[in-house]
Amino acid sequence: MTLAENGKLVNKIKTLQTIQSEVESSNRIALSVDCVIFGFDENKLKVLLIRSDLKKYQGRYSLLGDLVHPNEDLSAAAYRILKQRTGLNDLYLEQVETFGSVGRHPAGRVVTVAYCSLINVQHHKLRILENDLHWHDVKNTTELAFDHQDIFDACYNRLQKRIQEHPLGFNLLPKKFSLRELQNLYEAILDIKLDRRNFRKKFFSMDFLIDTGEMEQDVPHRPGKLYKFNYEKYEKKKKKWFGIDF
Amino acid sequence: MTLAENGKLVNKIKTLQTIQSEVESSNRIALSVDCVIFGFDENKLKVLLIRSDLKKYQGRYSLLGDLVHPNEDLSAAAYRILKQRTGLNDLYLEQVETFGSVGRHPAGRVVTVAYCSLINVQHHKLRILENDLHWHDVKNTTELAFDHQDIFDACYNRLQKRIQEHPLGFNLLPKKFSLRELQNLYEAILDIKLDRRNFRKKFFSMDFLIDTGEMEQDVPHRPGKLYKFNYEKYEKKKKKWFGIDF
DNA sequence: TAAAGAATGTGTTAAATTTACACATTAAAT
DNA sequence: ATTTAATGTGTAAATTTAACACATTCTTTA
Numbered sequence: 421m422t423l424a425e426n427g428k429l430v431n432k433i434k435t436l437q438t439i440q441s442e443v444e445s446s447n448r449i450a451l452s453v454d455c456v457i458f459g460f461d462e463n464k465l466k467v468l469l470i471r472s473d474l475k476k477y478q479g480r481y482s483l484l485g486d487l488v489h490p491n492e493d494l495s496a497a498a499y500r501i502l503k504q505r506t507g508l509n510d511l512y513l514e515q516v517e518t519f520g521s522v523g524r525h526p527a528g529r530v531v532t533v534a535y536c537s538l539i540n541v542q543h544h545k546l547r548i549l550e551n552d553l554h555w556h557d558v559k560n561t562t563e564l565a566f567d568h569q570d571i572f573d574a575c576y577n578r579l580q581k582r583i584q585e586h587p588l589g590f591n592l593l594p595k596k597f598s599l600r601e602l603q604n605l606y607e608a609i610l611d612i613k614l615d616r617r618n619f620r621k622k623f624f625s626m627d628f629l630i631d632t633g634e635m636e637q638d639v640p641h642r643p644g645k646l647y648k649f650n651y652e653k654y655e656k657k658k659k660k661w662f663g664i665d666f
Numbered sequence: 667m668t669l670a671e672n673g674k675l676v677n678k679i680k681t682l683q684t685i686q687s688e689v690e691s692s693n694r695i696a697l698s699v700d701c702v703i704f705g706f707d708e709n710k711l712k713v714l715l716i717r718s719d720l721k722k723y724q725g726r727y728s729l730l731g732d733l734v735h736p737n738e739d740l741s742a743a744a745y746r747i748l749k750q751r752t753g754l755n756d757l758y759l760e761q762v763e764t765f766g767s768v769g770r771h772p773a774g775r776v777v778t779v780a781y782c783s784l785i786n787v788q789h790h791k792l793r794i795l796e797n798d799l800h801w802h803d804v805k806n807t808t809e810l811a812f813d814h815q816d817i818f819d820a821c822y823n824r825l826q827k828r829i830q831e832h833p834l835g836f837n838l839l840p841k842k843f844s845l846r847e848l849q850n851l852y853e854a855i856l857d858i859k860l861d862r863r864n865f866r867k868k869f870f871s872m873d874f875l876i877d878t879g880e881m882e883q884d885v886p887h888r889p890g891k892l893y894k895f896n897y898e899k900y901e902k903k904k905k906k907w908f909g910i911d912f
Numbered sequence: 913t914a915a916a917g918a919a920t921g922t923g924t925t926a927a928a929t930t931t932a933c934a935c936a937t938t939a940a941a942t
Numbered sequence: 943a944t945t946t947a948a949t950g951t952g953t954a955a956a957t958t959t960a961a962c963a964c965a966t967t968c969t970t971t972a
Contacts, residue, residue, distance in 0.1 A: 449697045449736060451766075451777055490695060490775055494766025518764045518779050520697075520740025529736055531697055533764050600919080617922075618960065641919045642968040846948080863951075864931070887948045888939045 452532040453497045454485035454568070456516075456575035457506070459541035459555055460592040465608040466541065466555040467572065468505070472565040481556065482565040483572065485532060498535040505553065507545040512538040512591040514582075517574045524567045536575040538591035559611075583609055586658070587628055590649040598636050598644040599623070628654050698778040699743045700731035700814070702762075702821035703752065705787035705801055706838040711854040712787065712801040713818065714751070718811040727802065728811040729818065731778060744781040751799065753791040758784040758837040760828075763820045770813045782821040784837035805857075829855055832904070833874055836895040844882050844890040845869070874900050 457468040469481035484505050488497040495513065502511050513535055520531040539546075541555070556562055564572060582588055589605045590597075603619050623629060629647040636643035703714040715727035730751050734743040741759065748757050759781055766777040785792075787801070802808055810818060828834055835851045836843075849865050869875060875893040882889035 448694050449734060451695045451697060488695060488766070488777075491768055493768055494764065494777060515763060517761060518740065520734070520779070522737055522739055531734075531740060533766070598920090615961075616920090617962085620921080621923095622959095639919090640969065641917085642921095642966080644920055844949095861932075862949090863933085866950080867952095868930095885948090886940065887946085888937080888950095890949055 448529075450528065450530045451488045452485050452530055453488060453494065453501065453535055454483040454532050454571055455498055455501050455505075455513075455535045455537055456483055456572055457502070457537045457539060458558075458575075458579065458592065459539055460605050460608065461541045461555065463604045463608060465558040465605075467558055469554050469556050469562070469564070470552055471554070480565040481554065481562055481568075483534075483568045484553075488533075494533060495535075498533075498537075502537055502539075506539060508539060508543060512588065514578070516578050517571075519567060519571060521567070526566070532571070534571045534575060536578055538579075538588060540592060540594060542594050558608075580610055587623075587626065587649070587654065596632055596634065596646040596648050598646055600644055602647075694775075696774065696776045697734045698731050698776055699734060699740065699747065699781055700729040700778050700817055701744055701747050701751075701759075701781045701783055702729055702818055703748070703783045703785060704804075704821075704825065704838065705785055706851050706854065707787045707801065709850045709854060711804040711851075713804055715800050715802050715808070715810070716798055717800070726811040727800065727808055727814075729780075729814045730799075733776075734779075740779060741781075744779075744783075748783055748785075752785060754785060754789060758834060760824070762824050763817075765813060765817055767813070772812070778817070780817045780821055782824055784825075784834060786838060786840060788840050804854075826856055833869075833872065833895070833900065842878055842880065842892040842894050844892055846890055848893075 459466040459468060468484065470484055472478065472480050472482040484501055486497065486501055488494060492500070495515070498513055498515075499509075499511075502513065503509060514537075516534045516536050518531060518533045522529060524530070525532075558576065561569075563569065579588075583606065589602060589609070592605055593601060599620055602623070603614055603616065606619070607614055628650045630650050632646045632648055634646040636646060705712040705714060714730065716730055718724065718726050718728040730747055732743065732747055734740060738746070741761070744759055744761075745755075745757075748759065749755060760783075762780045762782050764777060764779045768775060770776070771778075804822065807815075809815065825834075829852065835848060835855070838851060839847060845866055848869065849860055849862065852865070853860055874896045876896050878892045878894055880892040882892060
């Protein structure tokens, strides 16, 4: 190797070191998504959590999340997590809020986009995947890792508000459901008691329920009628209501 | 330089080249914020835009935005932009939505968090800074650069919805204002006509208006009373209404 | 198999909220 | 002094929401 070649090497190193320091100074911001996945079981609203694998937060639960891939749309990352964790496609998914405090994550600067999702717990594909996952009662306020409690709160607030403007509840129920189940769901989400007759009246007047002609099976009382949700009619009305938003 | 030393150099270069390729493959996602800044002037709702400096979008306008600094909270970045562009502190600012399609920005992978802000156009500090900035009528739908039209739409929809639930309009008006001005503002934002008596009734019943005892000056008709907004009372009620959200 | 228990299914009335609507008053402009 | 234009105010109708009770149907138990 000549001296000249050596000189070039040294120069190259200098250039590269500049880049290295840029990287090591953590001069970048990482981006993740976190999903608040709601379910409804035994007349209680649930949220899907995982035991945190970071020592600092040992024993605490956290939301399901992952880094966004460089060539992946933001919403695609959220759908990927849902698919990985629940095995389900085509779920209800809504972006809620982005959390970006400097110190929010112990591993460095990570900005996270929170998504809210609603799934039907009874779905058969689900059971297999529940190994390290846990359905937590929304009311048993387990303390969560990082700022995940804030993220959860934001999503739960959003859900409570949205469900009063749009009939999202169907995403949490089986295809066919009784009006009783529907009311229980609303009572669980909003944490209030509702008048049965007024509730039925309101839903019938919205005209999104299709009478399946079937009745409940294996219930320890008089069976109620089973309904299903009229998605087409809802989609049509949705557009007339609000234009673009939602 | 010995051969051994040369060998070390070559190894070092290999390490650094790995890092370099990591950087150059653009394996990172950049994060920015974009602000939709609303103003109200001449009975029209306005939005503050800047002429895009990218060739591809020459002639088009874009929102005011910037990259988030590595040690800067997300909301701090939004406030920084507001301060830089308008000279104003303590403005109303609300995060609206994060836009993260892979191809949304020509310069590479940039995910942007949209913020909505309301400012009082009459504020004296503003004029100086309007050099390359332009107040655009919200109704004259100039085509915007990138996906800024989507971002704008999201913020405008949010504003229309929010203003029907919370009296945000005061942020767009002078400290003292007449009920007529207030109604004009609401009509401009919602793009509808309102009944004058019902509008007044509703606002008085909310009980957020303080009669200043003063009257309008220099108006070419009978002067109306001037009111100011009762922030303390609003803050108190706000908490009772919604708990956390908003 | 008869009776008791428990949840379903249905309609009306009162209260509260929202909408529609008209005229006298005040100050500026002519 | 008269005209003009916007302010300021109240009531009645319509709609929406809230409160409320009993007969029916199926299961369970005696």
